[in-house]
Every structure is written in structure tokens, then in C-alpha cells.
Amino acid sequence: MNTSSLTSRTLRAGALATALAAGLGSFGAQARTPNDQLVIGVSMNNLLSLDPAGATGNDVVEIACNVYDYLVELDPLQTTTVKPGLAESWAIAPDGRRLTFTLRQGAKFHSGNPVTAEDAAWSLQRVLKLNLALASPWKSYGFTAQNVAGLVRATDARTLVIDLPVATDPKMVLYTLGTSVSAVVLDRKTVLANEKNGDLGAAWLTTHAAGSGPFKLDEWRAKEVLFMSRFDGHWRGPAKLRRVVMRHMTESQSLRLMLGRGDIDIATGMSVPDIEAMKATPDTEVHSVNRGTLYYVAVSAKDPKFADKRVRAAVLRHLVDYDGINKTVMPYYGVYHQRPVPLGLPATLPEPGYKLDVAGARKLLAEAGYPDGFKTTIRVVAESPFTNIATNLQATLAQAGIVASILPGTGNQVYGAMRERNFEIIVGRGGGGAEPHPHSSLRALVYNPDNSDQARLTNFQGWRTSFADPKVNQLIEGALLLTDPAKQTAAYQDVQRRFDSEVPAIQPISQMVDTVVMRKDVRDYVGHPSVTTRLRDVHKQR
Amino acid sequence: MSTASVPVPPAPTASGQTARRLRHAGQRLATVLLTLLGLLFLTFVIGRVMPLDPVLSIVGPDADRSTYEQVRQQLGLDRPLAVQFGYYLRDLSQGDLGKALLTGHPVREDLARVLPATVELATLAILIGTLVGVPLGVYAATRRGRLGDHVVRLISLFGHSTPIFWFGMMGLLVFYAWLGWAGGGGRIDLAYDGLVASRTGLLLVDSVLAGEWEVFQSALRFIALPAGILGLHAVAYISRMTRSFMLAQLSQEYILTARVKGLSETAVVWRHAFRNILVQLLTIVALAYGGLLEGAVLIETVFGWPGFGQYLTSSLLLGDMNAVMGSVLVVGIVFVALNLLSDALYQVFDPRTRS
Numbered sequence: 001m002n003t004s005s006l007t008s009r010t011l012r013a014g015a016l017a018t019a020l021a022a023g024l025g026s027f028g029a030q031a032r033t034p035n036d037q038l039v040i041g042v043s044m045n046n047l048l049s050l051d052p053a054g055a056t057g058n059d060v061v062e063i064a065c066n067v068y069d070y071l072v073e074l075d076p077l078q079t080t081t082v083k084p085g086l087a088e089s090w091a092i093a094p095d096g097r098r099l100t101f102t103l104r105q106g107a108k109f110h111s112g113n114p115v116t117a118e119d120a121a122w123s124l125q126r127v128l129k130l131n132l133a134l135a136s137p138w139k140s141y142g143f144t145a146q147n148v149a150g151l152v153r154a155t156d157a158r159t160l161v162i163d164l165p166v167a168t169d170p171k172m173v174l175y176t177l178g179t180s181v182s183a184v185v186l187d188r189k190t191v192l193a194n195e196k197n198g199d200l201g202a203a204w205l206t207t208h209a210a211g212s213g214p215f216k217l218d219e220w221r222a223k224e225v226l227f228m229s230r231f232d233g234h235w236r237g238p239a240k241l242r243r244v245v246m247r248h249m250t251e252s253q254s255l256r257l258m259l260g261r262g263d264i265d266i267a268t269g270m271s272v273p274d275i276e277a278m279k280a281t282p283d284t285e286v287h288s289v290n291r292g293t294l295y296y297v298a299v300s301a302k303d304p305k306f307a308d309k310r311v312r313a314a315v316l317r318h319l320v321d322y323d324g325i326n327k328t329v330m331p332y333y334g335v336y337h338q339r340p341v342p343l344g345l346p347a348t349l350p351e352p353g354y355k356l357d358v359a360g361a362r363k364l365l366a367e368a369g370y371p372d373g374f375k376t377t378i379r380v381v382a383e384s385p386f387t388n389i390a391t392n393l394q395a396t397l398a399q400a401g402i403v404a405s406i407l408p409g410t411g412n413q414v415y416g417a418m419r420e421r422n423f424e425i426i427v428g429r430g431g432g433g434a435e436p437h438p439h440s441s442l443r444a445l446v447y448n449p450d451n452s453d454q455a456r457l458t459n460f461q462g463w464r465t466s467f468a469d470p471k472v473n474q475l476i477e478g479a480l481l482l483t484d485p486a487k488q489t490a491a492y493q494d495v496q497r498r499f500d501s502e503v504p505a506i507q508p509i510s511q512m513v514d515t516v517v518m519r520k521d522v523r524d525y526v527g528h529p530s531v532t533t534r535l536r537d538v539h540k541q542r
Numbered sequence: 543m544s545t546a547s548v549p550v551p552p553a554p555t556a557s558g559q560t561a562r563r564l565r566h567a568g569q570r571l572a573t574v575l576l577t578l579l580g581l582l583f584l585t586f587v588i589g590r591v592m593p594l595d596p597v598l599s600i601v602g603p604d605a606d607r608s609t610y611e612q613v614r615q616q617l618g619l620d621r622p623l624a625v626q627f628g629y630y631l632r633d634l635s636q637g638d639l640g641k642a643l644l645t646g647h648p649v650r651e652d653l654a655r656v657l658p659a660t661v662e663l664a665t666l667a668i669l670i671g672t673l674v675g676v677p678l679g680v681y682a683a684t685r686r687g688r689l690g691d692h693v694v695r696l697i698s699l700f701g702h703s704t705p706i707f708w709f710g711m712m713g714l715l716v717f718y719a720w721l722g723w724a725g726g727g728g729r730i731d732l733a734y735d736g737l738v739a740s741r742t743g744l745l746l747v748d749s750v751l752a753g754e755w756e757v758f759q760s761a762l763r764f765i766a767l768p769a770g771i772l773g774l775h776a777v778a779y780i781s782r783m784t785r786s787f788m789l790a791q792l793s794q795e796y797i798l799t800a801r802v803k804g805l806s807e808t809a810v811v812w813r814h815a816f817r818n819i820l821v822q823l824l825t826i827v828a829l830a831y832g833g834l835l836e837g838a839v840l841i842e843t844v845f846g847w848p849g850f851g852q853y854l855t856s857s858l859l860l861g862d863m864n865a866v867m868g869s870v871l872v873v874g875i876v877f878v879a880l881n882l883l884s885d886a887l888y889q890v891f892d893p894r895t896r897s
Binding site: 034037045048054056131136140143206221223224225240245248250251253254257263409411413416417418430444459485511 | 596602646714733736782856
């Protein structure tokens with residue numbers, strides 16, 4: 001036998017034995033993430049694409065706002081305050097139809113290319129030309145694939161002009177520029193270098209990034225891990241962390257154990273019992289932030305039963321245990337709220353105070369011809385807190401003789417049925433609200449300019465619930481155009497009153513709260529109501 | 543004494559044997575291809591019948607009509623079902639499994655990434671299951687009705703009836719959170735992620751090949767617990783089946799003869815009885831291994847293990863049919879391959895099957 005191969009084999013075996021022994025020896029060591037790295041445990045189930053034109057869901061927003069720069073940013077503590085981003089200043093024309101942005105000098109993309117107004121204009125044009133998911137807000141402002149090149153343009157390397165095709169509130173457009181992933185500025189040259197078959201880089205951007213943000217995307221392995229590293233050439237100066245790691249974890253108790261051991265610094269999407277448990281531990285703390293999205297119970301006004309205003313009132317106002325649900329089911333998920341305009345905006349009216357009132361509901365049902373109730377179905381996404389709300393609702397409906405079967409499903413199935421107007425009752429979540437403007441929610445939840453089946457206005461939940469009130473539409477359209485803030489606030493309050501008086505088919509029950517649990521040594525993490533949580537200032541103090 | 547002329551069949555010629563083997567192999571191949579085609583067709587039809595809309599997964603619930611229709615067309619879902627299936631088979635014949643909605647990558651690349659993670663986990667688990675389960679089953683059979691038998695049966699019952707998810711959580715609590723012996727979520731410590739080039743996709747093997755012992759140590763620390771728990775589950779099944787097979791053999795007359803001949807109990811059990819259950823044992827180990835490959839999803843979820851089970855499940859929930867079809871094809875191939883392998887091994891262990 002060859003002596004050298006024997007020696008080599010012996011050495012290998014020895015090394016393996018040593019490694020095994022060392023492995024056993026190291027067991028029990030306290031895990032701790034490095035000082036200059038942030039490890040976030042998060043479910044990436046809904047992260048399907050990183051393309052700013054087509055990516056949906058909230059997961060991508062948290063990545064995009066750290067990898068890309070926006071023209072403007074909204075202050076996380078006072079969201080109506082617009083702060084400079086890549087645009088160092090901006091001006092709104094007196095008629096409100098033109099926004100002019102001056103981009104800062106010296107900003108560079110991760111590739112080293114300079115950031116120019118041409119990049120910013122091209123990025124927005126691309127969103128409309130691709131007509132993917134995130135084209136929606138821009139289409140609602142009147143932009144189309146055909147007109148966008150003429151309306152969004154660079155007049156020189158630092159000046160971007162956006163002409164609004166239809167009259168709207170320019171503040172709303174500004175807020176969209178500060179919140180929507182579609183508004184990030186892409187490195188045009190890098191994207192076009194990776195274009196295939198005229199796709200404007202869509203296939204490449206699904207898994208890559210071409211931004212100028214404080215972090216560079218190093219690698220994304222779907223449903224496994226995402227790595228971002230500090231971009232030292234960022235115009236604000238380098239971020240405090242060297243690396244951010246997002247680790248795909250869906251199991252709440254695993255997150256809890258890893259957080260407790262210090263293997264992750266921040267955990268999102270934990271269950272309420274686990275959050276409660278972590279709250280009691282000395283090394284972790286819980287942070288919650290209100291989001292603009294609303295939890296709601298909706299009925300289909302197309303259904304003969306729910307076409308009757310009295311039945312809608314009975315079910316949505318008297319047979320929902322608002323207090324019980326908000327006290328027992330919603331902690332860390334949402335806060336009590338019954339208006340379509342989110343909390344915290346000047347136009348938001350005080351709560352109407354709907355309460356569980358079975359006798360009142362029975363009276364209304366009897367008047368409507370259903371003294372003994374009826375049979376119905378509740379569609380619900382099969383996860384917390386939706387199922388808990390649905391079972392609570394099922395129990396209170398039963399008190400008035402309404403026998404409701406629960407049809408659980410995935411988000412895709414439940415909202416798919418709603419888009420097809422094929423449901424009776426739904427417990428859901430939605431309603432815009434990213435922009436701190438009443439129109440954001442009213443457009444999504446209330447507005448319905450054409451209630452016909454053929455219109456298929458599937459992006460409007462007003463259409464999905466088959467509920468339309470021309471007067472409400474008119475009030476919403478009018479309020480958006482008012483330039484006097486006081487008058488606009490009053491007009492939006494009129495919208496809410498009118499909407500309330502008509503007993504709509506969609507009834508908010510709670511405003512969404514986003515809760516994260518983090519290690520106490522993590523500093524300056526400020527959760528953003530619009531999900532654009534920026535990590536550039538986050539650091540650890542040990 | 544007269545010799546009656548008994549017709550003797552002509553001895554098969556070498557070329558005749560080869561022809562028969564080729565015909566047999568051809569029949570086998572045709573059966574396998576037909577099985578896989580049927581599996582794909584069934585999956586395709588179920589995927590289309592399911593109330594899951596892949597378009598909605600991409601565009602989100604709030605997309606307007608024009609965006610929805612555009613993406614539907616891009617995915618080719620506006621074509622008749624037969625045409626869609628035809629295109630799928632055409633692409634498949636060229637080795638193209640399509641692109642996954644879930645990851646934006648070709649399904650083939652995804653499978654090449656997630657499958658080794660599960661193969662590594664399941665292989666370690668089945669090794670544990672076999673090395674522990676078989677001796678336990680044999681031991682229980684030889685101690686039938688005695689304390690040892692009851693203990694093994696209790697272990698088997700406990701392992702089989704306790705949800706694996708619960709085992710996972712308890713394992714994490716004790717060995718990770720309290721004792722700190724095991725790694726937490728994922729396949730490896732983040733500090734070592736990407737340090738070793740992927741050659742086989744099996745981290746333990748790749749790290750050894752690269753001589754990266756620290757990486758090996760970390761990978762071992764992360765895989766030990768999930769593989770151990772899956773292995774325990776396999777132990778429960780394999781020991782139960784081994785016991786039952788052995789009991790059947792130990793009651794045979796040839797065993798009595800062997801004992802009467804004065805053979806030692808070890809020789810009776812291992813050389814005579816055990817040898818006769820090998821074929822059955824192979825079948826159940828092969829099936830258990832196949833089951834681990836596709837069914838480790840709960841353990842993968844608890845341990846954040848980026849494997850095949852998670853990939854298949856989340857693809858299914860999204861209606862990502864390219865990924866589902868590709869995964870189902872892999873599962874089908876794995877089961878067919880395991881069956882072929884166990885058939886081949888039958889011939890090694892059972893001379894009667896050679897004819």
C-alpha cells in the first residue's frame with residue numbers, strides 16, 4: 001500500500017475526529033450575533049420578487065427601502081412630514097399639476113454610476129410600461145404606458161419634472177413617492193445591461209437589485225436567507241451596520257428560542273403568546289407600530305340578503321363583538337378602529353362606537369324578513385388573527401339565529417373569491433393606508449365608480465363588495481381636489497359621515513399593528529408605519 | 543431398464559438471454575415513463591382544478607384588471623389546458639422545467655439547491671433509523687412478551703404516535719435553548735455561510751472535500767438535531783416492522799430445526815431468521831427513505847431548513863405549478879428509483895428472484 005496515501009487518509013480521519021470532538025466541546029457556548037451585523041428572523045413566504053415594478057407584499061418594502069433610495073422619505077414618527085431623499089428639494093406648481101425635483105449631487109449607485117434625473121424618470125416610466133402590480137397607484141393618477149414618457153421627464157441631469165395628467169392632490173403623489181416601492185430610483189444602465197427580450201430588466205430584477213441605498217444586496221436565496229452589506233459610498237455616509245441578514249423563519253416558537261439565545265436580533269411575525277413571553281424576558285423588548293391597513297368584516301351587497309341595508313346593519317354593526325375581539329384577539333395585531341380613514345389623520349372622525357347588540361340585530365333582521373336568521377358563509381384566511389375573528393363572529397351571528405359556516409383558505413383563495421364577487425361574508429385585511437392621506441384608504445375601501453360586473457374594478461374593495469354610492473364617490477373626488485387643508489379635512493369628514501349613513505358593505509373593526517420583538521442591545525430601530533423601516537442608523541450597544 | 547425419452551427444453555442461448563433482458567428492461571422503462579407521465583398529468587389537472595390562482599400570487603389581491611390579464615397571458619394561462627400541458631411536455635423533453643414564481647429562478651436550479659439539503663437530512667435520518675431500529679426490532683422479537691420487548695414497543699409507539707412537530711420543538715428547547723448543544727434554525731451558522739463552494743450540495747460532504755473542518759463542525763451541529771428527530775421517527779417504524787418480520791420467521795419450522803441442531807441463538811437469529819427478512823426490510827427502509835425525502839416538511843419548518851419539503855409545500859400554496867410539477871416529478875423519480883433499487887437488491891439477497 002502506498003505510504004503517503006495511508007498517511008493522508010490517517011490525517012483526514014484524525015482531522016475529522018478532531019472536528020467532531022471540537023464540535024462536541026463547543027456545544028453549550030452562548031450564541032450571539034456579531035456586533036456589526038443585524039440578523040432578522042422573518043417569514044419570506046410572500047417574497048416572490050425584488051423587482052420594484054412588480055413586487056407585492058410588505059417584505060419587499062423593507063428590503064427595497066434599504067437597497068434603494070427614494071426621491072423623498074416620510075418621517076417615521078410624523079408621517080405627514082416629507083423629508084429629502086435623493087431629491088434635496090422639490091416644488092409644487094401653484095395649480096398643483098406639476099412637481100419639480102432637484103436631485104442631490106454626488107449620489108452614486110452601487111455600480112459606481114452617478115444617480116441622475118434620467119434614472120429617476122426612467123424608473124417611473126418603466127413601472128407604467130411593464131404594467132405590473134405596482135403600476136396601480138400611478139394609473140390611478142392618470143398615468144399610462146403611453147403618456148408617461150411625456151409627463152415624467154428629466155430636464156437636465158439633476159431636475160426631474162412630473163406633470164400630473166389629471167387634477168389630484170399633489171401631496172398624495174408626494175406620499176406615494178415616499179412610500180411605494182415603485183418609486184425607488186433604479187440604476188438604468190445596469191438594469192438595461194441585463195435586459196432580455198425587451199423586458200426592461202424585469203427577469204433580472206426579480207432576483208437582483210440595482211440601487212443606490214445604504215445597503216447592497218449580496219444574495220437572496222428564496223425562502224432561505226437574504227444578505228445585504230453596507231454600501232460605503234452612500235451619499236449619507238456609510239450605515240452603522242456592516243451586514244444585515246434576513247433569515248426565513250416561519251415558526252414562531254423557533255423564532256422565540258433563537259431570539260432568546262441571541263442567534264437573531266429581531267423577530268417579526270411572532271404569535272401573541274410568544275410575544276407575551278418575550279415581553280417578560282430581560283434581554284428583549286417589544287415594539288409595535290400602527291399601520292394604515294385595516295382589518296374588516298365585509299359582506300357582498302350583491303347577495304339578496306345583504307343588499308338590504310337593515311341586514312347589513314344587523315350583521316356589521318350589531319353582531320360583531322368589537323370590544324371582545326379587540327381586547328382578546330387583536331393585541332399586537334391591531335387596535336380598535338371602526339372608520340375607513342386610519343387613526344392619526346386630521347380628518348379621522350371619532351369612533352362611531354358600534355357594539356355587540358343582539359336584541360337590536362334581531363329587531364333589524366325581523367324587519368328585513370329574517371326573524372329566524374339565515375344560513376351564510378364566512379370566508380377567512382386560515383391564520384391568526386383572521387380565524388379567531390371569524391370564530392368569534394360565527395358565535396355572535398348564531399345568537400341572532402344566523403348559521404354561518406367558516407370557509408378557511410389561503411390569502412389567494414379568499415381574496416380571489418372576493419375579486420370574483422363570489423362570497424357572502426369575508427374577514428379580511430386591506431385598504432391602502434400606506435400614504436398618510438385619507439384618499440389612500442377611501443380609494444381602496446370605499447370608492448366604486450362603476451358597480452357593474454363588467455367593470456371588474458378588482459382593485460377597489462368597494463367594487464368587490466358590490467357597494468356603490470354615487471354621492472360618496474362624488475364627495476371623495478371633490479375632497480381630493482381641495483387645496484385648503486381645513487376645507488379638505490372637513491370634506492373628508494363629510495365622506496365618512498355619508499358613508500356611515502349608507503351602512504356600507506365593508507366595516508373596519510381594527511387598525512393593523514405591526515409588532516417586532518428585538519434584543520435590547522439593538523439601538524435606533526424605528527419601525528415605519530408605511531413599512532419603509534430604514535436600517536442605516538441601527539446599531540448595537542453591548 | 544428402458545429409458546423413456548423426456549423432452550428437454552433447449553438451453554437458452556446467450557443471445558436469447560440478452561434479448562429477453564433487453565425486452566424486460568424496455569418494458570420496465572416504458573412502465574416507468576408511463577407512470578411518470580400519468581403522475582405529471584394528474585398533478586397538472588389537480589393543479590388547475592385547485593382554487594389557487596398563480597396570477598394572484600404574483601400581482602397581489604389589489605391589482606387591477608389590465609395587470610391581472612397581462613400577467614395571466616404572460617404565464618400562458620389563457621391557453622386551453624391541453625395546449626398548456628403540451629407546451630409543458632415539450633419544454634420538459636428539452637430539460638426545461640420552467641420558471642418558479644416563488645423564486646424567479648428556473649425550477650431545475652431551485653431543485654438542485656433544495657434537494658441536496660433534504661437528501662442530506664433524510665440520509666442521516668435513515669441511517670440512524672436503520673442502525674438503531676433494526677437491532678431494536680430484532681431484540682424485541684427475541685424477547686417477545688418480556689420487559690425488553692415492552693420497552694421497545696413503547697418506544698416505537700411513542701415515536702410513531704407523537705407528532706414530529708412536537709418532537710422538533712422539544713428538541714430545540716432542550717438541546718438548543720437549554721443545553722446549547724445543537725444549532726438553531728438553518729443549515730449552518732451564518733458566519734460560515736458561503737465559505738465552502740457547493741460541489742454536491744451536501745454541506746457535510748462539501749466541507750470535508752474542501753478540508754474546512756470548522757464548517758463541517760458547524761454543519762454537523764445544525765443537522766444533528768433535525769436528523770436525530772427524523773431518525774427517531776424512522777426508528778419507531780423500522781423497529782416495529784423488523785419485530786413483526788422477525789416474529790414471523792422465528793415461528794417457522796426451520797428455526798426449530800436449527801435450534802435442535804444445536805446452533806447458537808445468535809446464529810439462529812442473525813444467520814437464519816434475520817437473513818430471511820432482509821428483502822422485506824429493504825422495501826420498508828426504501829419506502830421510509832422516500833417518505834423522509836418528501837415528508838420532512840414539518841421538521842424543515844421548525845428548523846428553518848431550506849429543503850425540498852418546504853419548497854414543495856409553499857409552491858403548492860402559491861399555485862406555483864411549474865415548481866409543483868417539477869417537485870412531483872422528482873418525488874416520482876425518487877420512488878421509482880428506490881423501487882428499482884430494492885428490486886435489484888432482492889436479487890442479491892434472494893436467489894429465488896433471480897430466475
